[in-house]
Amino acid sequence: MPSVKTRAPKRNTYRHGDLRQALLAAGVELARNGGPDAVVLREATRRAGVVPNAAYRHYASRDQLLQAVRSAAMAALAVAIEAELAGLRRGRKPADFARASLRAVGTGYLRFAQAEPGLFRTAFSVPDALQGAPVPEKSGNSGLNPFQLLGAALDRLVDAGVLPPQRRLGAEYLAWSAVHGFAMLVIDGPLRSLSPAQIEVIGQRVLDMVEKGIE
Amino acid sequence: MPSVKTRAPKRNTYRHGDLRQALLAAGVELARNGGPDAVVLREATRRAGVVPNAAYRHYASRDQLLQAVRSAAMAALAVAIEAELAGLRRGRKPADFARASLRAVGTGYLRFAQAEPGLFRTAFSVPDALQGAPVPEKSGNSGLNPFQLLGAALDRLVDAGVLPPQRRLGAEYLAWSAVHGFAMLVIDGPLRSLSPAQIEVIGQRVLDMVEKGIE
DNA sequence: AAATATACTGGACAGTGTCCACATGGAGGT
DNA sequence: ACCTCCATGTGGACACTGTCCAGTATATTT
Incomplete structure (x- = not known):
């Protein structure tokens, strides 16, 4: 051999x-x-x-190859979030559903970071103007990239009357910061050594904080 | 030449x-x-x-050299936080002072990330069990590393009766996640293109979220 | 069938981390 | 004062990386 x-x-x-x-x-x-x-x-x-x-x-x-890999990683993250959103049962009140949507985005984000730390770190390894024209390479099946999926969830919160419209502006930055920071601390920061169960618990508390802190 | x-x-x-x-x-x-x-x-x-x-x-x-550089970067971050804490005026009520302390930790963190993005990224570039025995290489003048400085601020919140003791456990993870995530998004993420003034504003909103979301 | 454009090969160069054997000279003992 | 030790710095090498330049094989166009 x-x-x-x-x-x-x-x-x-x-x-x-x-x-x-x-x-x-x-x-x-x-x-x-x-x-x-x-x-x-x-x-x-x-x-x-x-x-x-x-x-x-x-x-x-x-570097160009790395950029392509980054786009693919970003798309994989989008798919993971979409999967979490798809798993939502739709029965409840709009307000509850909107809240659950935001949670699903966060949960999908964190699950992906844990399941695919290499891809996650790659996706955010290098500057990227996520705001700009949305390119399909970074999007999931819905055509939305992770940042846009978060925005859509926040829009739903406003539509459902949960989030006051004047708080909507820039709210994605708050939510994203908390969830992204937690993910970073988990995959290669001080929280690396925690058990998956502990991470799950604290992750939910992070989402609680976002929910309370945003409204 | x-x-x-x-x-x-x-x-x-x-x-x-x-x-x-x-x-x-x-x-x-x-x-x-x-x-x-x-x-x-x-x-x-x-x-x-x-x-x-x-x-x-x-x-x-x-890699050993890089580790040493990381420790130095972490210590520099601690010093930046300490500087922010030192600038606090002490006159007010304990509750206000405790709240201001937490804010100062966050502000110092964010200021350092913006002022020294290279060192900041280096400090968190590689896994590190920040929990373990505190080593002086990573600490500031007070002998505390950034994580411990945050913990001290939270303890002060509990002592001042602002933060219920049962919420204290794990609270540093919440605060750290939000602030660290925001810092990452600012220095090489989607928020990179924002002006310093915008960053300052959103940064304060992140700290608001932490304050509201933690208690 | 000939010409051209496209995709791949071959060889090279500078730069990196790291290994090995060797040179240097300051510290301590006699 | 000498001599020996050995921590510290030198020299040369190797494998690996990204990338450049010149060639070669094949698909496409004329």
């Missing part, structure tokens, strides 16, 4: 077929374990069974 | 004198602009006017 890390599928055609996609997939896999720094161009080409320079036909630099 | 990056002070003695300290200082300077990834061992030795391998007499690896 030559080596454990043999990943090249021994392509026989000169062209790869879909190298761009293969590099992105390899990059995502690298980011999954290891975070942003683990996204190394040469390793990605190795896994795609191609010479290092071939990557430059599809990405102008290692 | 040979080069702009000439930093070697042309030592003539064989021994450096205090290479360990010089490497740490160079590392901190590198982290100040550029964050954790900019802490590169060879550059640090270059600035200390020494051959790369000399570093290994004082730090077992590049």
